[in-house]
Amino acid sequence: xxxxxxxxxxxxxxxxxxxxxxxxxxxxxxxxxxxxxxxxxxxxxxxxxxxxxxxxxxxxxxxxxxxxxxxxxxxxxxxxxxxxxxxxxxxxxxxxxxxxxxxxxxxxxxxxxxxxxxxxxxxxxxxxxxxxxxxxxxxxxxxxxxxxxxxxxxxxxxxxxxxxxxxxxxxxxxxxxxxxxxxxxxxxxxxxxxxxxxxxxxxxxxxxxxxxxxxxxxxxxxxxxxxxxxxxxxxxxxxxxxxxxxxxxxxxxxxxxxxxxxxxxxxxxxxxxxxxxxxxxxxxxxxxxxxxxxxxxxxxxxxxxxxxxxxxxxxx
Numbered sequence: 675x676x677x678x679x680x681x682x683x684x685x686x687x688x689x690x691x692x693x694x695x696x697x698x699x700x701x702x703x704x705x706x707x708x709x710x711x712x713x714x715x716x717x718x719x720x721x722x723x724x725x726x727x728x729x730x731x732x733x734x735x736x737x738x739x740x741x742x743x744x745x746x747x748x749x750x751x752x753x754x755x756x757x758x759x760x761x762x763x764x765x766x767x768x769x770x771x772x773x774x775x776x777x778x779x780x781x782x783x784x785x786x787x788x789x790x791x792x793x794x795x796x797x798x799x800x801x802x803x804x805x806x807x808x809x810x811x812x813x814x815x816x817x818x819x820x821x822x823x824x825x826x827x828x829x830x831x832x833x834x835x836x837x838x839x840x841x842x843x844x845x846x847x848x849x850x851x852x853x854x855x856x857x858x859x860x861x862x863x864x865x866x867x868x869x870x871x872x873x874x875x876x877x878x879x880x881x882x883x884x885x886x887x888x889x890x891x892x893x894x895x896x897x898x899x900x901x902x903x904x905x906x907x908x909x910x911x912x913x914x915x916x917x918x919x920x921x922x923x924x925x926x927x928x929x930x931x932x933x934x935x936x937x938x939x940x941x942x943x944x945x946x947x948x949x950x951x952x953x954x955x956x957x958x959x960x961x962x963x964x965x966x967x968x969x970x971x972x973x974x975x976x977x978x979x980x981x982x983x984x985x986x987x988x989x990x
Contacts, residue, residue, distance in 0.1 A: 675874070676802030679963055682755075682781040684984040685830040689754035690718040692747035693811045695725045695734035697789045698762020700812040702726055705759050708811030712757070715823070719811075722747060725759055734759075737767040745773055748780045755830065759812040761788025761859075768793060769871050774801050783830060783984065785959070786810060787883075787951040791858030792866060795873045798856075798963050804983045807858055807881070807950055808959030822949070825959040832986035835966075836978040841958050842915055842947035843975040846934055849943030851910030851968045852980070855960060857881030859951060864895045867902045875899070877907035879966055883914025885952035888921045889929045896936045910968045911937060912977060913946040915953045943970045948977065 685691075693709055705726060712719035722743040724735035734740060747756045769792060778801045785806045786794055794805035806829060814820035825835045837843065856878035857863070863873050863882070884892065899905055911933075919929050930946060937944060945968065950958040961983035969976040 676798070676800060678802050679804065680778065680781050680802040681804055681983065681985045682783050684832045684986045685754045685783060687716045688718060690720065690752050691755045691757055692722050692750070692753045693719055693725050693757055693759060694722040694743045694747055695727065695759045696740045696744055696768055696793060697734070697764035698732050698760060699728045699734045700759040704812035704816040707816035708759065708814070711815040712811065719757075732762065733764045737771055740764070741768045741771040744768070745776055748777050748782055753782065755783040756785065758786040758790055758810045760810055761786070761790055761813070763789050765789045765792040769796055772797070777801060777803065788859050789862060791862040792871065794962065795858060795863070795866075796871050799874045802963065804964055805962040806959055806983065807962055809957040814957045817955070819955050820957060822956045822958040829959045829961050829983045832982040832984050834979045834982060835959065835961065836976065837948065837958055838974070838976045841956065842949040843912070843945050843977065844947040845970045845973065845975050846930060846946050847944040848970045849910070850971065851879055851943050852965065853877070853879035853909040855879050855881060855962050855964060855966045855979075857962060858883070860884045860892070860895050861887065864898050867898065867904070872902075873904065875904045875908065877909070879910045879912070879968060880905075880908050881912045881914070881948070881950070881960060881962075883951040884916060884919060886918045889919065889924070889932045890921070892919060892929060893932045893936055896933070900936070905940060908940065908942060910942045911940075911944045912948055912968060913944075914951050915947055915949045917952050917954060943968055945970055945975055945977070
């Protein structure tokens, strides 16, 4: 278990960014467009060896190949940051292959979400490396208006990320909270319960998001987390856009009703709608492992960080 925050170096304009595929294979055209977009934003982006790879039945490479790409990107002194192509499935194959000592010795911003919540939370919990829950190359940078550029650049350069109603946040239960941001894809966090890689969500300011799961399934996963003790001491909840998390023929606010009912025992502020992870556009970067404030008052929701995600003494 990590006993201190490990901040990577700030990333300067023009820095080299490795694009990797640690899980499923991605559409080649979307990878190419994503890399082109990163270059247009001023970064020297390149594809890792297996970024375009295809390996049966749906991976980008064998677990060993995918882990090796990650290790090379972390170890390469010319690389300042690492961005995944997409999620899909397959990150859990890498958890027992990751060289945490190597990653600790060469900390870098690692951008991902979805299935990669498994990798991000494991690295954060074990060595304290700040996780960057944010846009991926093929999934977001390849799309017009796919990235919330302000939070992406702020997180990389040492600015304090701040997002509110314009980024989708709505108030479900008012209040104020301050704590260490943590979270990711709810399905992945729940799937890791009962394993050595179970997330350390207790006591955190918790962000949860998902896509295409019905409200009763969200209900079941939240209850699973509660029964596992994973919401003990949580100081606030922020839910994502929850894209397509609906049931045909039911009330449009059923998911919000479910969240409020299931989390009724927790007397903390609750927000929903923040576009980070699986989103319709403008994917927001949320650093995990550092302090932030959630202010849900006067119909003016705000999530603002109170410390930078990177070390600003040197820029990579």
